[in-house]
Every structure is written in C-alpha cells, then in structure tokens.
Amino acid sequence: MYAILDIETTGGQFNEEGITEIAIYKFDGHEIVDQFISLVNPEIPIQPFVVKLTGINNAMLQTAPKFFEVAKRIIEMTNDCVLVAHNADFDYRILQTEFRRLGYDFNTKTLCTVELSKKLMPEQLSHSLGKLVRALGIPMADRHRASGDAMATVKLFKMLLDKDLEKTIITDLIKAAVQKGIAPNLLEIVESVPSRTGVYYIHNKEGKIIFIGRSKNIKKRVNQHFTGITRSAKKIQAEVFTVTFEETGSELIALLKETEEIKINRPIYNRMSRKSNYSWSIYSEKDTNGYLNLKLEKADGRKKEILSYVNIQEGKHALSLITSDFKLCQKLTGLYTSKTCCYQQTINECDGACIGSIPAVEYNERVADFIAQSSFENKSMVIVEKGRTINERSAVLVENGVYKGYTFYDLNYQITKIEILKNIIIPMQNNRDTRNIIQGHIRKNKGFKIINF
Known part of the structure; x- marks a missing residue:
C-alpha cells in the first residue's frame, strides 16, 4: 500500500516551516482506497511569496x-504504507519535524517520484x-495546492508502475512486508x-x-495454480509469498506484457511451462x-513469413478462410x-x-492484396481498445x-498528439512474437479501432 501525499x-x-495544507491519497497500486485533505493552521505567518x-x-x-x-488521521493514513511524493525528502522532513514537535518519532519508508x-x-x-505532467498529458487542477499536486502525483505514479517492467518498485x-512479518x-x-x-x-x-x-479472469487462474496437482503447481504452492497483478482491460496488452516481461524477468517456473x-x-x-x-510450412527464420500460427491446425483453418476471402485457388494455396485442376474449379468456383x-x-x-492487408510493414497506426x-x-x-x-489514457489528445503519445508509451521490444500477437489480434477484427497516422 502507498500513501501518496503533497x-x-x-x-x-x-x-522552521509550518504545514498550511496536506493531502494524502491511500493507493493500493491500482486505485485510491482512502483520502485525507485538510488545511492546517501553522500558528505562524505565511511568507508573502507562498501566498502568491x-x-x-x-x-x-x-x-x-x-x-x-x-496528526492521528495522518498516522492512520500512512501506517504500514510506503510514503510517495514528488521530492519526497522535503515532504518527509516536514512531517518528521511536525511530529517531533509533538514528541512523536515518525519513521516510514519513502519513494520519490522525481528519482x-x-x-x-x-x-x-x-x-x-508541472512540466512532467504537461509532457505526459496528465490533467492537472489546482496546481500548487496539496490536493491537485497529490492527485497529479498519483497519476504519475501509476504511469511509473506501468513503466517499471523489471518490477523493482x-x-x-x-x-518491506516480509520485514514487518506480513x-x-x-x-x-x-x-x-x-x-x-x-x-499476474x-x-x-x-x-x-x-x-x-495472464488471464481474462486473474482470480480464477491464480486459484488454479494453488489447487493444481502438477509438479510445477506444487512447487509454486510451496514457494509463493504473494501475488501482485496489473489489470489491462485489453487482452492484446495482457498478451504483449506477458511475452515481454517473461523475457525480462525470466521467472523460473515459466521455463517449465509450454509457451506458444x-x-x-x-x-x-x-x-x-x-x-x-x-x-503453410514449419517456421523458417531465413524466410520472410506473412502470417504465423501456433500449430498446423490453426494455420490450415486460417489458410482456408484466406483462400475463400481473396478468391484464391485451393491448389495454389496447398489445400x-x-x-x-483443383476441386473448386470442377464446380466452377475457381476461375482456373x-x-x-x-x-x-x-x-x-489478389495474392498481393492478401499480403498487404495481413502485414503492417511500413504502416503507422494506433490500436485503441477499452x-x-x-x-x-x-x-x-x-x-x-x-x-x-x-499505454493507457483518459483524454483523446493524449493519443492524437503524437509527441504526447510517445511520452506516455511504455516501450516494448519489437520481435517476431509481438508482431504475430498483434497480427493475430487484428485478424479477429472486433472490439477495437485502428487510427492510422
């Protein structure tokens, strides 16, 4: 749990400074679960430049x-949480100073979104x-007020969690939870x-x-790990301490994230599972x-493929649809x-x-039309989903x-302005697996739209 504050x-x-306003959002890594916002009487005058x-x-x-x-409410909001702030050293020092005046030793782990x-x-x-949220297209209200700056920090922190592919945060x-005995x-x-x-x-x-x-139902899939009787399931059950997760909404992004992060983190039990x-x-x-x-042949890295499939059955089914959709000859597609002549020609359904x-x-x-529609080579586009x-x-x-x-976004200008889109994108590797995942998703042709640019 994180306590994100300003x-x-x-x-x-x-x-010798005094607090004039404080805002704390308790954030579980996915959403805000509690909040505290209050003006505070510092009992000393405010400097004129601060008023301005x-x-x-x-x-x-x-x-x-x-x-x-x-003070009690602040303790409740920050207890067992990592304190997150933009320039955390400043906010943490101010809190420690105020609590010290009350005779209380305030200590907690901190994370700085600047660093x-x-x-x-x-x-x-x-x-x-201010400059960071503008560059990332993060909407911001009440700049230089605690609630506005803290909320902007929440949204920035969510982006930083997404970009942390190595999961160090x-x-x-x-x-920290292990040290506390949780x-x-x-x-x-x-x-x-x-x-x-x-x-997950x-x-x-x-x-x-x-x-x-990855799964369309994370809870169901995790439960299967914990109730499974296979050798790998038993090993996972013996070693697991906790499970974290990242919702994606989009199956495409779940597939792409899983593929990328397995390669980056190399989890020991993923190597035991059969991967497509x-x-x-x-x-x-x-x-x-x-x-x-x-x-349709066994994949050969020396040759330029048009489309790829997990197994021969999936490939044959797709090739049959391609032959029909583009009015191709069954003999020339190997079916x-x-x-x-081919059978279709004998019943006048092939033009010979x-x-x-x-x-x-x-x-x-017609073959060239199929190749052009199937490949996004040299194309620039954004695939938009829920x-x-x-x-x-x-x-x-x-x-x-x-x-x-x-990336994920709330406002249309974040994707229509290419410079902002590139700032908020979580960068990923372009390779054969990712290209095949995206091509396969596009072939489904439902639940998304494509913006070409």
Whole structure:
C-alpha cells in the first residue's frame, strides 16, 4: 500500500516551516482506497511569496485545525504504507519535524517520484511535477495546492508502475512486508486479486518473481495454480509469498506484457511451462508458371513469413478462410493436391489459375492484396481498445511497421498528439512474437479501432 501525499508550507527558515495544507491519497497500486485533505493552521505567518504561489493566506487558516488535531488521521493514513511524493525528502522532513514537535518519532519508508521518473523516463527534459505532467498529458487542477499536486502525483505514479517492467518498485514493497512479518496465506492471496483481465506475478519471500501469467479472469487462474496437482503447481504452492497483478482491460496488452516481461524477468517456473511459439507460417513463392503460391510450412527464420500460427491446425483453418476471402485457388494455396485442376474449379468456383485459365498477373494481384492487408510493414497506426476502467482507453503503437509499446489514457489528445503519445508509451521490444500477437489480434477484427497516422 502507498500513501501518496503533497504538503504546502508557510516557507521560511529551514526546519522552521509550518504545514498550511496536506493531502494524502491511500493507493493500493491500482486505485485510491482512502483520502485525507485538510488545511492546517501553522500558528505562524505565511511568507508573502507562498501566498502568491498557492493562494492560501493567513485568514483562510484561522479556523483550520492545528497539526496536533490532524496528526492521528495522518498516522492512520500512512501506517504500514510506503510514503510517495514528488521530492519526497522535503515532504518527509516536514512531517518528521511536525511530529517531533509533538514528541512523536515518525519513521516510514519513502519513494520519490522525481528519482523514479529520472530512472524510468530519462528522455524527459524536466522532472518537475508541472512540466512532467504537461509532457505526459496528465490533467492537472489546482496546481500548487496539496490536493491537485497529490492527485497529479498519483497519476504519475501509476504511469511509473506501468513503466517499471523489471518490477523493482513492487519487489521493494514485498521485501518491506516480509520485514514487518506480513505473510498472507493462499486463500487471502486469491481473495486479493480481481476477476478481471490482466497479468499476474507470483513472488517468493525475497520478492523475486517466480511465475508470470495472464488471464481474462486473474482470480480464477491464480486459484488454479494453488489447487493444481502438477509438479510445477506444487512447487509454486510451496514457494509463493504473494501475488501482485496489473489489470489491462485489453487482452492484446495482457498478451504483449506477458511475452515481454517473461523475457525480462525470466521467472523460473515459466521455463517449465509450454509457451506458444508460432511454429507454423504462411509463405509466398512463385511457381514455374509465374503464379504466386501460398504455402503453410514449419517456421523458417531465413524466410520472410506473412502470417504465423501456433500449430498446423490453426494455420490450415486460417489458410482456408484466406483462400475463400481473396478468391484464391485451393491448389495454389496447398489445400488441394492434384496434377490437374483443383476441386473448386470442377464446380466452377475457381476461375482456373490452377490450369492457367487466367493470367498470372491478375491472380497475383489478389495474392498481393492478401499480403498487404495481413502485414503492417511500413504502416503507422494506433490500436485503441477499452482500458482498465470505464473512462480509460488503451492504445498499442506501431510506427513504420515497428511495434513501439502500449499505454493507457483518459483524454483523446493524449493519443492524437503524437509527441504526447510517445511520452506516455511504455516501450516494448519489437520481435517476431509481438508482431504475430498483434497480427493475430487484428485478424479477429472486433472490439477495437485502428487510427492510422
């Protein structure tokens, strides 16, 4: 659990400042579960430049509660949480100073979004909160007020969690839980995960990820791990300490995240499971008569594939649909073996490419149409689908035929402005697996739209 906060102060001498406003959002890594926002009477005057910056003046604070009156609520909000703030050293120091005045030793683990953004978004020119949220298209209200700055920090932190593909933030959180003796049992773990689409991570006591999976129903799939009787399931049950998850809403992003993060984190029990490897591919080859033939063959990295499939059955089914949709010849797509014409030609459903009744140029145009529609080579597009919440959308970016990554967004201008889109994208590797995943998703042709640019 995280306590994401922002504090406004009176300004003045170091360690003599007083709090004028505080906002804390308790965040479980997915959503806000509690919040506390209050003006605070610092009992000392506010510096004039601070009044101009924040709009908070001495008159506004006369009837506000003093720090000792809100101290208990602050403890409740931050207890057993990691304190997150933009420039966390400042906010943490101010809180410690105020609690010290009350004779209370306030100590907790902190995370600074300035440092995190420098590590995970090194391409950004500035890591100040105002400039960073503008560059990322994060909507911000009440700048230099505690609630506005804290909410912007929540949204920034969500992006940083998404960009942390090595899961160092989550791992550190789990290590802190181990030190405090928090050890959930298997039933509690299952109850803590949602029945939604996303990626889940099974961790051991060191916080290390031992398995990564994805599912349309995370709770159901995790429960299967914990009730399974296979050798790998038993090993996972013996080592699991906790399960974390990331909702995606989109099955496409869940597939892409799982593929990428298994390669980055190399969980030990993923190596034991059989992974889809797109072992069959469709290739085109010109025959001696000049006709382009389509062939379903074992994948060969030396040849340029058009589409790939997990197994031969899936490939044959797809090739049959392709033959029908593009009015191709069954003999020239390898679906019908004959020394003469194909069966479809005998019932007048093939225009005779198999016996040379139509020019090769005319037939090859139809094959070329199929290849052009099936490949996103040299295309630039955004695949837009539902997101993790009702107001959110997801986007997968392909630029000049290269898969760049994915993101989630709330506002349309975040994807219509390409410079903002590139700032908020979680970068991913472009490889054969990701291309096949995206091509396979596009072939389904439902539940998404494509924006070309």
